[in-house]
Amino acid sequence: SEGMMTLGNVLIVGGSASIAPEIIAAFSRGAHHVDVAYRRNPPIFSQGNITTHGCDTGDRDSRRSLVAALTGGVDVVLILSGAILGKDLASTSDEEMDYLVNANLLGPARLLRDLLPALNIGARILLVSSISGERGSFDPLYAATKGALIPFAKSLATWSGDRMTVTVVAPGAIEDSAMIRGMSAERIIHHRKASPTGKLLTRADLARVLFDLAHPHWAHTNGSVISINGGSHV
Numbered sequence: 024s025e026g027m028m029t030l031g032n033v034l035i036v037g038g039s040a041s042i043a044p045e046i047i048a049a050f051s052r053g054a055h056h057v058d059v060a061y062r063r064n065p066p067i068f069s070q071g072n073i074t075t076h077g078c079d080t081g082d083r084d085s086r087r088s089l090v091a092a093l094t095g096g097v098d099v100v101l102i103l104s105g106a107i108l109g110k111d112l113a114s115t116s117d118e119e120m121d122y123l124v125n126a127n128l129l130g131p132a133r134l135l136r137d138l139l140p141a142l143n144i145g146a147r148i149l150l151v152s153s154i155s156g157e158r159g160s161f162d163p164l165y166a167a168t169k170g171a172l173i174p175f176a177k178s179l180a181t182w183s184g185d186r187m188t189v190t191v192v193a194p195g196a197i198e199d200s201a202m203i204r205g206m207s208a209e210r211i212i213h214h215r216k217a218s219p220t221g222k223l224l225t226r227a228d229l230a231r232v233l234f235d236l237a238h239p240h241w242a243h244t245n246g247s248v249i250s251i252n253g254g255s256h257v
Contacts, residue, residue, distance in 0.1 A: 030054035030237055031143070032095050036134065037103030037151075038075065039064040045230040046103065047073065053234060054099070060089055062104070080104060080130030086137045096143040099237045102131045103151050107165045120164055127168035132175060146187040147237050150176055154195040157250065173248055180246030188245035190236060195251065196223050224251055 033050050037043060038059035043066065051057050051070045059066060060078040068075070078089040106126035108119055131150060155162070156170030176189040183189065195218065232251060235241070 031056075031098035032093070033057045033099040033101065033237070034060065034093065034097050034138075035101045035103065036060045036078070036080065036131070037062075037105070038066045040103045040105075042226050042229060043103055045226045046101070046233055049230040049234040050099075050101075050237070056095070058093055058097075078134075080134045081125045083133075086134050089134075090137050090141055093141050097138065097141050097146060098143050099147045099149070100135070100138060100142070101149045101151075101233060101237065102134070104130065105151070105153075105169065107162060109162050109165075111161060112163050115164055123164045123168045127165070128171045128175070131172065135179075142187055145185060145239065145242070147239070147242070148176075148179070148187055148189040149233060149236055150189065150191045151233075152191050152193045152248070154193055154250070157193050157248065176248075177246045183245075188242045190241065190244045190246075191248045192233060192236065193248055193250045194224055194229055 030050065030053055033054045033056070035043070035047055035050065035057060038047065038061035043059075047057065047059055047066070047068065048070075051068070051073050055072065057070075057073045058076060059068075059073060060076045060080075062077070062079050065075055065077065074092075076089050076092055077085070079085040104126070106123055108115065108123065110119065135148065150172045152172045153160075153166075153169040155166040156168075156173060160166035173191050173193075176191045179187075179189045229251065232249075236244070236249065
């Protein structure tokens with residue numbers, strides 16, 4: 024349960040994301056220590072087992088400073104960070120394409136590479152992709168860069184052995200997320216109707232799923248994609 028100290032040292036990247044508070048709270052209740060990295064808008068927590076770190080995953084020195092600040096090795100890495108512009112191909116500039124590639128693929132890949140020496144044996148790596156990365160989207164660069172996490176994780180899973188396991192989580196639309204808050208009422212209704220359940224994934228339920236997936240008994244999902252969309256895409 025979330026109340027048991029069942030996890031060791033956890034690193035959560037993307038601590039200022041709109042979906043992060045519930046996730047960080049769940050991990051803080053069930054881990055020895057939680058390091059939270061953020062790019063902007065430092066989150067504030069009252070829990071004594073949380074340490075925050077400013078980190079831009081696109082900057083080499085920033086990544087190295089984060090890794091150097093971690094102590095005791097890392098047992099779980101959860102990467103929430105990412106970016107979306109909500110633009111079609113014709114409207115997306117070269118600079119915006121570069122931004123999405125760096126935020127959604129290269130940043131996580133570079134950080135994981137730099138973290139390798141700090142990972143404890145059997146570390147659990149959780150990468151948050153998107154339903155768009157599985158089936159495509161109006162925003163093709165967002166879909167492509169989030170989708171690229173899937174073969175990236177599968178590739179890591181094939182050579183990591185007992186060093187680490189890598190699982191991708193692909194949520195659908197998330198209730199009260201920044202993405203949903205930016206949508207029109209009609210678009211939100213569309214997302215709800217797309218799911219056979221008629222409901223959107225809540226931030227609290229996503230937190231519970233991610234917390235459980237971080238445990239060793241999920242190691243056999245190594246290289247898998249866990250789709251969490253209520254059946255809107257199967």
